[in-house]
Each structure stands twice: as structure tokens, then as C-alpha cells.
Amino acid sequence: MKEQFNVAWSNLIEKLQGWFNAIIESLPNFILAILVMIVAYYAARYINKFVTKAVGKKVNQPSISKTIGRISAVVVVLAGLFLCLGILDLGKTLTSLLAGAGVVGLAIGLALQGTLANTFAGVILSFRKKIQVGHWIETSGFEGEVMDINLKDFTLKEADNNMVIIPNKTILENPMKNYSLTQKMRIFLECGVGYESDLELVQKLTKEAMADTFDTVDSSDDVEFYYKEFGGSSINFLCRFWVNGEKAIDRLRATNKAIIALKKTFDANDINIPFPIRTLQFDNKLNINQSINQEEGV
Structure with missing residues (x-):
């Protein structure tokens, strides 16, 4: 029993000595790996700030610039981790991590396909x-x-x-x-005048009214005027001109202003803007009894 204990104790001592020698031999690499991780950590912090600031100059969204900065920092930390594993001669561990990361990344990509698509689209839109x-x-x-x-x-x-x-x-x-994206927009104004109207006068008055109403129209020659069709109750025309504007509300305001000016001009010159009129004529009396007899075949 004593001899077995001595043998076990000797094996334990030998094992511990082997581990101690291995640690002593690997100590320089271990210290170097720790230094690499420290450098990677501070480098990641610096790159995070630098990338966030650089992206912020081109992107007005703080969330986008911060996210890109954090992604850059994570990449630096992962690079330092892989370098440390290589220094410690843990090639198999490095291979296993890469394989596991690939499988996990594939699973996450399939599960979050829509979310990732929106994320990448958001980054693209921000630039x-x-x-x-x-x-x-x-x-x-x-x-x-x-x-x-x-x-x-x-x-x-x-x-x-x-x-x-x-x-x-x-x-x-x-x-x-x-x-x-542009400082100007074109206004399309459609209207109609009565068949009795002087068409040349209508054209002249319309162009002059738009030129007098809007500062962006230098003269009546800058206003486009085209008759389009003979309508059911009017001769219809299209008037086009440019105004300053960047929003849809600017188009509505300009259209509203143009309609008021055109109506005032036509009223002052006795030009009629007709509207459809339906006339119902009842000049024949209906014989109810006769209609009933015809339906019954009498």
C-alpha cells in the first residue's frame, strides 16, 4: 500500500513538473498574447471613435455612425483574439472557432434575413x-x-x-x-372656355396673368399655352410655367394662386368658364293605362 502511494505521488509530482515546465516555456508567448489583447482593446476604442467621427461627417444619423464605429471596433478585437490564439499555438482552437462562427453566422443570417436586409439598406440610404x-x-x-x-x-x-x-x-x-433635389417645379394648370370665346385673346390673357402673378415668370413668353380638345361644353387648354419650390405644398400654393388670378382675369374680360349643364325635357305626357295594357298584351 505504501509503495502504491509512493508511485502515485511520484507520478503526480512528475505531472506537475511537466505542467510547470510547459508553463515556463509558454510564458513568453502568454505574456505576448496578453499584450496583443491589450493593444487590440485600446486600438478598438480609438478606431471606434475615429470611424464614428469620420462617418458622422457624411451621415447625419448618429445611430448609423455609432453602429459602424462599433462594428469596426469588434472587427479589431476579433483580429486581436485570433492573433493571440495563433501566438499560443492553439491552431485547432482557432479552426474550431472559425468553423463555429461560420455555422452560427449562417443560422443567424437565415433567421434574420429580413432584419439584416433592412439594416444594410439603412446603411446604404444613409450614405x-x-x-x-x-x-x-x-x-x-x-x-x-x-x-x-x-x-x-x-x-x-x-x-x-x-x-x-x-x-x-x-x-x-x-x-x-x-x-x-431641384429648386424649381413646373405647374400644370388646366381649364376650359366657352365656344363663343376669342381663343387668341384667351391665350394672351392667360399668359399675361401668369407672368404678372409669379416672380419666377419673367414674361408671357415663358408661359406655355396649348389648346387640348373640343370638350362637351368647353374648349379645354393646358397652361404650364415654372415656380420656385421644393415641396408638394409649394405646388398646391402656386396652383391655388394661379387659379385665383386666372378667374379674376377671365371675369374682368367677360370670358366664360362653362360647366356641364344637363337639361331634362318632359314635353310628352305619359299614358299610364296605355303602357300597362301594352305590357299585358291587351
Whole structure:
């Protein structure tokens, strides 16, 4: 019994000595790995601040710039971790981590496919100069002012003060009209005059009225005027001209102003703007008894 105890004790001592020697031999690599992790940690903090500040100069959304900065910091930390495992000669562990990360990443990507699509779409939209907070846009059947662009969705405030939340993926994949990219917009004004009207005079008065009403129209030559058709009760025409504006409300205000000015001009010159009139004629008396007899075949 004593001999067995001595043998076990000797094996234990030998094992501990082997571990101690291994630790002593690996101590320089272990210290180097710790230094690498410390350097990676502080480098990640610096890169996070630097990337956040650099992205913030081009993106007005703090959430986007902070997220990109954090992603950059995580990449630096992971690079330092993999380097440490290589220094410690833990190649198998490194291979296992990479394989596990690949499997986990694939599973997460499949589970969060829609969310990731909106996230990447949000990043892309944030870097687009043609879409900025404050722009007035029309897309996917909605029209309003851009209030927020984040990693999840796109927020519009419509003219009736209602907020519309649209997924970023939908914004990126569908056509969009941005009224704020240009400083001018064209107004289309349609109207009709009576058949008895002097058409040349109507054209002249309409163009002069628009030129006198809007500062952006230098002269009547800048106003386009076209007769379109002989309507049921009027001869219809189209008038086009340019005004300063960046939002849909500017178009409504200009149209409202143009209609008032045109109506005043036509009234002052006795030009009629007709409206459809339906005349019902009852000149024949209906013989009820005769109709009933005809239906019964009498």
C-alpha cells in the first residue's frame, strides 16, 4: 500500500513538473498574447471613435455612425483574439472557432434575413446624398417629409401630420420622387372656355396673368399655352410655367394662386368658364293605362 502511494505521488509530482515546465516555456508567448489583447482593446476604442467621427461627417444619423464605429471596433478585437490564439499555438482552437462562427453566422443570417436586409439598406440610404432628412419625397404610395433614417426603417411625415414607417428595403427597391433635389417645379394648370370665346385673346390673357402673378415668370413668353380638345361644353387648354419650390405644398400654393388670378382675369374680360349643364325635357305626357295594357298584351 505504501509503495502504491509512493508511485502515485511520484507520478503526480512528475505531472506537475511537466505542467510547470510547459508553463515556463509558454510564458513568453502568454505574456505576448496578453499584450496583443491589450493593444487590440485600446486600438478598438480609438478606431471606434475615429470611424464614428469620420462617418458622422457624411451621415447625419448618429445611430448609423455609432453602429459602424462599433462594428469596426469588434472587427479589431476579433483580429486581436485570433492573433493571440495563433501566438499560443492553439491552431485547432482557432479552426474550431472559425468553423463555429461560420455555422452560427449562417443560422443567424437565415433567421434574420429580413432584419439584416433592412439594416444594410439603412446603411446604404444613409450614405446617399440624394436622400436626406428634411427632403420631401414620394415613394411606395406615400408622400411627405423625411424625418428619420435609421437601421430599421424610414420615417415620413405626411402633409396631414401622420407618420409613415416604411422598411428600408422597400425604399431601396422602389422608385422614389424627390422634390427637394431641384429648386424649381413646373405647374400644370388646366381649364376650359366657352365656344363663343376669342381663343387668341384667351391665350394672351392667360399668359399675361401668369407672368404678372409669379416672380419666377419673367414674361408671357415663358408661359406655355396649348389648346387640348373640343370638350362637351368647353374648349379645354393646358397652361404650364415654372415656380420656385421644393415641396408638394409649394405646388398646391402656386396652383391655388394661379387659379385665383386666372378667374379674376377671365371675369374682368367677360370670358366664360362653362360647366356641364344637363337639361331634362318632359314635353310628352305619359299614358299610364296605355303602357300597362301594352305590357299585358291587351
